[in-house]
Structure formats: structure tokens, C-alpha cells
Amino acid sequence: MPSRSQEKQSINTLIHAKWIARVSIDELLVDHSIALNQGIIIEVLPTGSALQKYQANSTYSLDQHLVTPGFINTHGHAAMTLFRGLADDLPLMTWLEEHIWPQETKWLSAEFTRVGSELAIAEMIKSGTTCFSDNYFFSQEVGKAAEKAGIRAQLCPTILNIKTPWAANIDEYLAKAEESYHTFESNPLIYSILGPHSPYVLTDNDLSKVANKANELDCMIQMHIHETAQEISHSLENYYCRPLARLDRVSMLDEKLQAVHMTQLTEHEMDLLAERNVKVIHCPESNLKLASGFCPISSLKTRNITIGLGTDGAASNNDLDMLGEMRSASLLAKASSSNATTLNATETLRMATLDGAKSIGLDKLIGSIEPTKQADLCAIKLDELANLPIYNPISQLIYTANRSQVSHVWVAGKILLKDKELMTIDTNKLKEEVQVWQRKLTL
Amino acid sequence: MPSRSQEKQSINTLIHAKWIARVSIDELLVDHSIALNQGIIIEVLPTGSALQKYQANSTYSLDQHLVTPGFINTHGHAAMTLFRGLADDLPLMTWLEEHIWPQETKWLSAEFTRVGSELAIAEMIKSGTTCFSDNYFFSQEVGKAAEKAGIRAQLCPTILNIKTPWAANIDEYLAKAEESYHTFESNPLIYSILGPHSPYVLTDNDLSKVANKANELDCMIQMHIHETAQEISHSLENYYCRPLARLDRVSMLDEKLQAVHMTQLTEHEMDLLAERNVKVIHCPESNLKLASGFCPISSLKTRNITIGLGTDGAASNNDLDMLGEMRSASLLAKASSSNATTLNATETLRMATLDGAKSIGLDKLIGSIEPTKQADLCAIKLDELANLPIYNPISQLIYTANRSQVSHVWVAGKILLKDKELMTIDTNKLKEEVQVWQRKLTL
Numbered sequence: 001m002p003s004r005s006q007e008k009q010s011i012n013t014l015i016h017a018k019w020i021a022r023v024s025i026d027e028l029l030v031d032h033s034i035a036l037n038q039g040i041i042i043e044v045l046p047t048g049s050a051l052q053k054y055q056a057n058s059t060y061s062l063d064q065h066l067v068t069p070g071f072i073n074t075h076g077h078a079a080m081t082l083f084r085g086l087a088d089d090l091p092l093m094t095w096l097e098e099h100i101w102p103q104e105t106k107w108l109s110a111e112f113t114r115v116g117s118e119l120a121i122a123e124m125i126k127s128g129t130t131c132f133s134d135n136y137f138f139s140q141e142v143g144k145a146a147e148k149a150g151i152r153a154q155l156c157p158t159i160l161n162i163k164t165p166w167a168a169n170i171d172e173y174l175a176k177a178e179e180s181y182h183t184f185e186s187n188p189l190i191y192s193i194l195g196p197h198s199p200y201v202l203t204d205n206d207l208s209k210v211a212n213k214a215n216e217l218d219c220m221i222q223m224h225i226h227e228t229a230q231e232i233s234h235s236l237e238n239y240y241c242r243p244l245a246r247l248d249r250v251s252m253l254d255e256k257l258q259a260v261h262m263t264q265l266t267e268h269e270m271d272l273l274a275e276r277n278v279k280v281i282h283c284p285e286s287n288l289k290l291a292s293g294f295c296p297i298s299s300l301k302t303r304n305i306t307i308g309l310g311t312d313g314a315a316s317n318n319d320l321d322m323l324g325e326m327r328s329a330s331l332l333a334k335a336s337s338s339n340a341t342t343l344n345a346t347e348t349l350r351m352a353t354l355d356g357a358k359s360i361g362l363d364k365l366i367g368s369i370e371p372t373k374q375a376d377l378c379a380i381k382l383d384e385l386a387n388l389p390i391y392n393p394i395s396q397l398i399y400t401a402n403r404s405q406v407s408h409v410w411v412a413g414k415i416l417l418k419d420k421e422l423m424t425i426d427t428n429k430l431k432e433e434v435q436v437w438q439r440k441l442t443l
Numbered sequence: 444m445p446s447r448s449q450e451k452q453s454i455n456t457l458i459h460a461k462w463i464a465r466v467s468i469d470e471l472l473v474d475h476s477i478a479l480n481q482g483i484i485i486e487v488l489p490t491g492s493a494l495q496k497y498q499a500n501s502t503y504s505l506d507q508h509l510v511t512p513g514f515i516n517t518h519g520h521a522a523m524t525l526f527r528g529l530a531d532d533l534p535l536m537t538w539l540e541e542h543i544w545p546q547e548t549k550w551l552s553a554e555f556t557r558v559g560s561e562l563a564i565a566e567m568i569k570s571g572t573t574c575f576s577d578n579y580f581f582s583q584e585v586g587k588a589a590e591k592a593g594i595r596a597q598l599c600p601t602i603l604n605i606k607t608p609w610a611a612n613i614d615e616y617l618a619k620a621e622e623s624y625h626t627f628e629s630n631p632l633i634y635s636i637l638g639p640h641s642p643y644v645l646t647d648n649d650l651s652k653v654a655n656k657a658n659e660l661d662c663m664i665q666m667h668i669h670e671t672a673q674e675i676s677h678s679l680e681n682y683y684c685r686p687l688a689r690l691d692r693v694s695m696l697d698e699k700l701q702a703v704h705m706t707q708l709t710e711h712e713m714d715l716l717a718e719r720n721v722k723v724i725h726c727p728e729s730n731l732k733l734a735s736g737f738c739p740i741s742s743l744k745t746r747n748i749t750i751g752l753g754t755d756g757a758a759s760n761n762d763l764d765m766l767g768e769m770r771s772a773s774l775l776a777k778a779s780s781s782n783a784t785t786l787n788a789t790e791t792l793r794m795a796t797l798d799g800a801k802s803i804g805l806d807k808l809i810g811s812i813e814p815t816k817q818a819d820l821c822a823i824k825l826d827e828l829a830n831l832p833i834y835n836p837i838s839q840l841i842y843t844a845n846r847s848q849v850s851h852v853w854v855a856g857k858i859l860l861k862d863k864e865l866m867t868i869d870t871n872k873l874k875e876e877v878q879v880w881q882r883k884l885t886l
Contacts, residue, residue: 089787288774331731344532389881404847438832
């Protein structure tokens with residue numbers, strides 16, 4: 001007669017958790033386990049049953065933890081983490097024109113991008129993010145840094161029509177973006193799309209070229225759109241219409257557009273976004289800090305528009321902490337809609353996970369804890385005084401937990417953070433490299 | 444010839460810090476030390492000089508830390524921490540009338556207040572708060588809990604004209620408040636004032652009694668005022684004027700009034716507040732979460748009105764973390780004034796320290812790092828990846844640090860938090876007591 005252990009199914013990883021928020025279903029699971037094999041979630045079941053059914057190479061007993069899908073940071077500029085705190089408390093255009101762009105002109109390089117991206121990725125993994133979107137130059141460096149760390153990424157190579165150390169004109173930017181797309185085409189964790197900066201830095205002809213390239217590659221586009229009131233007035237003065245109307249003219253307003261910020265929207269524009277299934281990426285802390293305006297979350301949700309959440313770059317946030325961003329998103333949505341029931345804790349967690357996945361077209365792969373999905377997970381230890389008492393763990397997650405409580409992170413089943421320690425990144429080496437850049441940037 | 448050490452001045456404590464933000468002066472000190480003796484700051488000087496001049500019983504070398512005045516949480520309801528997360532995502536009146544008040548009616552007692560206050564105090568010390576203001580029933584229990592933990596407190600015994608387990612009518616509430624005032628009169632760390640709940644729960648006659656009692660005791664008054672638009676319309680319907688006008692009629696609008704929330708203000712009202720030197724207490728996260736409105740920080744600051752910062756109770760925030768509150772205050776002030784330069788990092792730190800002290804009338808004692816002031820201090824270790832690079836430590840404090848980075852806290856020279864460990868509170872015992880209440884409250 002075979003022993004009990006021989007009857008068990010061998011798998012890679014078994015995670016026993018006090019609480020599990022699957023997100024696809026609102027009900028919270030208590031004392032359940034997640035079985036992972038070959039990077040995939042194969043079953044979610046009561047811990048008692050899991051112990052009888054599975055034999056795992058690695059087992060994690062997380063008895064004070066809430067396990068959620070890994071957070072999806074749908075908008076950022078990883079390399080700009082090197083500019084964190086360099087120019088605070090300034091309006092968007094002053095900040096860009098007098099500080100960020102001159103610094104970028106001076107320092108932008110493959111090496112700058114590599115170090116800044118590694119710093120950002122380390123911070124993101126430590127705070128529970130398993131997938132990030134990145135709009136920047138030298139996107140292959142960003143992709144390599146993500147690959148090295150084992151995190152999932154959507155690359156949106158910046159497209160401008162201004163000479164920078166990366167490219168000289170729109171055609172060269174498009175060529176770089178296409179190169180990035182093909183480089184990562186067969187990489188299961190890296191997806192490269194197009195990242196035109198904004199309607200205000202591109203002509204109608206440039207925008208058409210971007211739209212055509214996206215059609216040719218059959219990929220999504222992520223762009224800063226309707227970020228500030230000034231952007232709207234600039235467009236009205238120069239193009240006699242609002243930026244969204246320009247994008248509509250070049251057939252860019254469809255389900256493949258990820259529209260970042262969107263703080264300035266008319267009722268008609270929101271109806272149009274809903275009709276065309278345009279995705280909205282919400283960056284509440286960046287919008288607050290740069291005083292850009294308020295994205296009308298409540299009105300967008302009423303229209304069932306998909307909304308992902310992003311931190312934006314650390315130069316305008318100033319951290320890449322999705323837990324903090326969720327809290328800000330929830331609090332701000334209530335205040336700006338004058339309705340305290342807007343964006344409750346459960347909806348906020350969904351915005352940072354499953355809705356984020358939908359917004360970047362990856363919801364078949366990631367964003368919820370369901371069999372057949374990729375094992376992109378995060379565990380948060382809810383044992384601090386500031387979390388007690390615990391009536392509703394999701395509420396405590398959104399309104400009381402912070403990044404220092406994220407204990408474990410897995411991407412495609414691989415552990416990237418274990419008991420708060422980074423497993424794929426040399427923190428000391430990274431800190432030294434950051435200090436070198438800190439010295440350069442303050443010259 | 445005497446040895447060098449014999450020439451040195453003996454003191455209690457010497458704190459060597461990488462950075463010191465005195466707040467009274469904007470300039471940040473690098474590699475300086477703070478000398479403390481008998482609970483008082485006696486000198487702030489370069490570390491090299493401090494080592495030559497002083498011999499201390501206790502020395503702290505904080506080489507990656509920013510030392511600031513301890514944070515002053517100018518509004519809260521400590522005991523309500525036991526309600527944290529019990530009823531989220533609800534509007535103020537639904538939350539109060541259908542959840543908080545019924546629970547309070549059922550459970551309010553000296554023991555409930557003691558345990559809730561101890562939990563709140565532990566959380567506040569861990570997050571850098573050295574002085575808190577508390578509006579609640581059973582204020583003597585709150586005072587005893589503060590005394591036991593060694594934290595500084597302003598007690599604002601709640602005054603209503605409704606029967607609760609604490610008092611039956613306005614006169615009994617006033618008697619309790621007076622008793623609390625006298626109990627702590629000779630206590631150097633506890634100040635007991637008056638805490639009438641709000642204009643909407645008190646008649647003009649009740650308000651007059653409160654104003655008279657404050658005059659008699661020569662103490663300040665803290666009250667929730669103009670918290671929501673509904674409060675204004677309720678007042679217009681029932682008293683044919685706005686709440687501030689009612690308070691003016693009973694001569695309450697003066698320098699001894701701490702007006703909490705103030706999200707609904709006309710230009711005329713703001714001029715009046717400035718003229719009368721009324722103090723404003725700002726609770727941004729509570730206002731956001733309950734969708735109460737936006738306190739016009741920029742307009743108040745233009746008029747040089749003193750503004751303190753408060754977390755409000757954990758039942759409507761949901762934490763008592765002043766670092767988080769500072770960040771929310773700064774971000775929200777920029778967005779609500781459409782000006783990214785509003786409430787910069789330095790001004791935000793001042794709101795949570797020196798301006799907070801001014802708002803509760805304690806700025807001669809606390810709120811800045813200056814000789815002769817009480818040694819109420821807090822150290823934050825700025826060594827996380829999310830804090831790097833460091834161009835401006837104050838910016839990193841406000842925009843990137845979180846409560847888990849607070850390492851040391853002193854009140855009147857006594858250490859309450861040492862290397863993140865609470866020195867005057869038994870955390871395990873406290874957690875057990877909280878669990879008992881968690882079970883009761885979910886019955």
C-alpha cells in the first residue's frame with residue numbers, strides 16, 4: 001500500500017495564507033492555499049485539503065498575511081527614479097521645461113536608464129508590484145533590467161519628434177520602438193508597445209505615423225492625454241480642437257489606446273471613450289502633486305470604462321508604491337465625486353490588479369488569483385498595531401497597510417521577494433550605483 | 444591637569460544626527476547633534492563640537508536619520524481606534540448615525556476608552572507623534588493612558604446634550620470636563636480643555652454655557668466646525684445663519700478656538716477667522732474619505748491663519764500616521780488650489796510641528812528644535828530604496844518616507860521608541876486586549 005505522501009501530487013509551490021483576495025470574485029477566502037506549478041496557478045483550495053493533495057518543493061506559511069494578485073503599475077517612467085526629489089513643489093510645465101528636460105538632455109543615456117530602472121524595479125518589487133508599464137527612452141535597457149529582476153513589464157518606448165540622445169526624429173523613434181517590439185516578441189514577461197509622449201509634442205502627421213505603426217504591429221499605444229487644462233487650451237489655440245478630437249481624426253481612439261491622466265473630460269468625451277472602449281490610466285498622486293486636475297473616476301466607472309492605476313514616475317509622485325497609490329485613489333475619488341461610497345476598498349484593489357491587467361490587455365494572463373492564470377502574487381503581513389483590529393482585511397489593506405508590510409512577491413511562480421528580502425537584486429550594489437548618479441546629478 | 448572628559452559637561456542625552464530639521468529655521472543642519480538635559484533641549488551644535496563639550500548618559504548615533512520635532516496630531520478620537528475598519532466607504536451621517544453612534548451606545552465605557560486609547564497611543568508613538576489632541580468621552584482614562592505611555596496630550600472632553608454612558612446632559616458633561624481640567628492641571632504633559640462636539644448637536648444656550656466655562660477656566664475649546672455642506676444647510680434651516688455666525692453670537696470666535704475641519708468657508712468667514720486669530724485644524728484624509736469637502740489651505744495661509752494638522756479618528760482615516768497625513772495634506776493642498784507650489788515640503792513639516800503647537804497654544808513649549816524647548820523629538824531613518832537618491836531630505840521625508848521608518852521618539856527627553864521598539868508599552872498585552880474588543884464588537 002502506497003504511503004500518503006506518495007499519493008500526493010508534486011508541484012513547485014504551495015502558499016498557505018490566512019486570507020486570499022482572488023479579486024475575480026469578491027468573497028475573501030480564509031485559511032486557504034494556492035498551488036502553483038510551472039509558473040501557473042493550478043488550484044485555490046482550503047489549506048486542509050491542500051496539505052492532503054499536494055507535495056510542494058517550496059511551501060510558505062503566511063498565517064498573518066493577505067495574499068492578493070500582484071499589483072499592476074500601469075504607468076511610470078522607471079529611469080526617472082534618479083530624479084526623485086530633485087525638483088519638487090513645481091507646476092508641470094516649469095518642472096518639465098526648467099528641471100526635468102534640461103537634466104535629461106544632459107544625462108540621458110543607456111547607463112542612466114539602466115541604473116534608474118533597476119532602482120525603480122527594486123522599489124516596485126519590494127512594494128508588491130509584479131508588472132509595470134514604462135514610458136521612456138532606451139526601452140531595451142528597461143526591458144533588460146526587468147528581465148534580470150524577473151518582473152513583468154509593458155514597455156512603451158517614448159516617441160517624440162525632438163532630438164534626444166536616443167533618437168533624432170519621429171521616424172527614428174518609431175524604428176527604435178519597432179526594434180524594441182521585436183526584441184521582446186518572444187519573451188513571455190516583456191511586452192513592448194508604443195509610447196508617443198502626448199498630443200502636444202506631436203503633429204497630426206506624427207500621430208498618424210504612430211497610429212499606422214500600431215496597426216502594422218497590432219499593438220497597443222500608451223500616451224499622456226488631457227493631463228492639464230493648459231494642454232486643452234494649447235490644443236484649442238493651435239489645432240482648433242481638443243486633443244481627443246485630434247486623436248479621433250487619426251483613428252487612434254479605440255480599444256488599443258491606453259490614455260494616461262485624463263483629468264479634463266467632457267460628458268461627450270466620456271461617452272466616446274466608453275463607446276470606443278478606450279482604456280484610462282489613473283495616476284492620482286502625480287495629478288495631485290503637479291496640481292494637474294482630477295480624473296473623474298466616478299463618472300468613468302458609471303460608464304464601465306476600464307481604469308488602471310499607475311504611480312507615474314518617481315520624479316512626480318515621489319514613490320512607486322501601489323499600496324499608497326490605491327489609498328490615494330480611493331480617498332480622492334470619494335472627495336472629487338462628493339460621495340464617500342465611491343471606489344470602495346474592494347473596487348480599489350481591483351483597479352490595481354484585474355482592471356489594471358485589462359487596461360494593458362493582459363487580463364487573460366494576470367490580475368486575479370484563478371487557475372490557469374500566471375502566478376503573479378503578493379503577500380502583505382497585516383500584523384501591525386496600525387492594522388488592528390481587523391474586521392475586514394481588504395479595508396485594512398487599502399486604508400491602513402503600507403509598503404513595508406509587503407513580505408513576499410512572486411512573478412510567474414518565481415519568488416522575487418521573500419520575507420521582505422529581494423531575491424534577484426543586489427541591493428548594496430544598486431545603492432552604490434545610485435549614489436554615483438546622485439553625485440553626477442548634483443554637479 | 445584635568446583630563447578632557449572631566450572638563451566635559453554632564454548631560455542626560457546626546458543625539459548625533461545626519462540631518463536635523465529645526466523647523467523654527469528652514470536651513471537643514473548636517474552632521475549636527477542635539478544636547479538634552481532634564482527633558483529640555485539645551486543646545487544644537489555640530490557633532491564635532493558636541494563630542495568635545497558634552498558627556499551624556501545616553502548617546503544615539505543616527506547616521507542615516509533625519510531628526511525633526513515630534514509630530515503634533517492636533518485632532519483625533521483615540522478610543523475610536525477600536526472601530527477602525529468597522530464601517531468604511533460610507534458618508535459622514537450614515538457612518539455616524541447607523542454605525543458609530545449605535546456601537547458607542549452599546550460599548551462606550553471607561554475600559555473601552557482605556558484600551559482604544561492605548562492602541563492609538565502605541566500607534567502614534569511608533570509613527571513619530573509626541574503630542575496628540577483627543578476629543579472623547581471618559582477623558583480621564585485617555586489622560587491616564589497618555590501618562591502611562593509618557594506621551595504629551597491635549598484632552599478635549601466631549602460635550603454634548605445627549606445622554607451617553609458618560610454623562611446625561613450639558614451640565615454633567617461640563618462638570619466632567621471641569622473635573623478633567625483640574626485632574627491634569629499640575630501634570631506637565633497633559634492639558635485638558637473643552638471639546639464641545641459641534642454646533643449642530645448643541646443649542647445656542649448650550650454653546651453659551653461652553654463659552655462661559657472656557658472663560659472661567661481660561662482654557663481653549665476644540666470643536667468640529669463647518670465639516671460638511673450638510674452642516675451648513677442644517678444650520679441655515681434651523682438657525683437662519685451659518686454655524687460660524689452662531690459661534691460668533693456666543694463670543695466663541697477668538698484666539699482660543701480650535702476649529703476642526705472647516706471645509707466650507709466664505710471669503711468673509713476667512714477674513715473673520717484671521718481677524719480673531721481663530722486656529723484651524725486640518726484633517727485632510729478624514730475629509731477625503733468621508734467626502735466632506737476641501738479645507739481651503741492656500742486661502743487660509745494667505746491670511747496667515749494658524750493651521751494645525753490632525754489625523755482625526757482611526758474610524759474615519761483609518762490610521763493615525765502623521766507622515767501619511769502630511770503627504771496627503773501637501774498633495775491635496777496643491778490640487779485643491781490648482782497650484783503645485785502650495786504647501787511645499789518645508790511648510791508641510793511646519794504644519795505638523797510648530798504650527799500644530801501654535802494651534803493648540805503650546806508653541807512656547809514644543810514644535811521646534813530650539814534651546815529651552817521641551818525635548819519632544821522624532822528620528823526617521825532615510826535609508827530605503829524608495830527614499831533614494833536624496834537631494835533634499837525634507838522632500839524625501841514628506842513625499843517618500845513612511846511610518847515604518849520612524850526609529851526613535853522622545854517626549855520631554857524620555858525615550859518612548861528606540862530602534863522601532865516601544866519602551867513604555869507592552870505590545871503583546873495590548874494586542875491581546877484589542878482582540879478581546881474585536882470579538883465583542885463583532886458579536
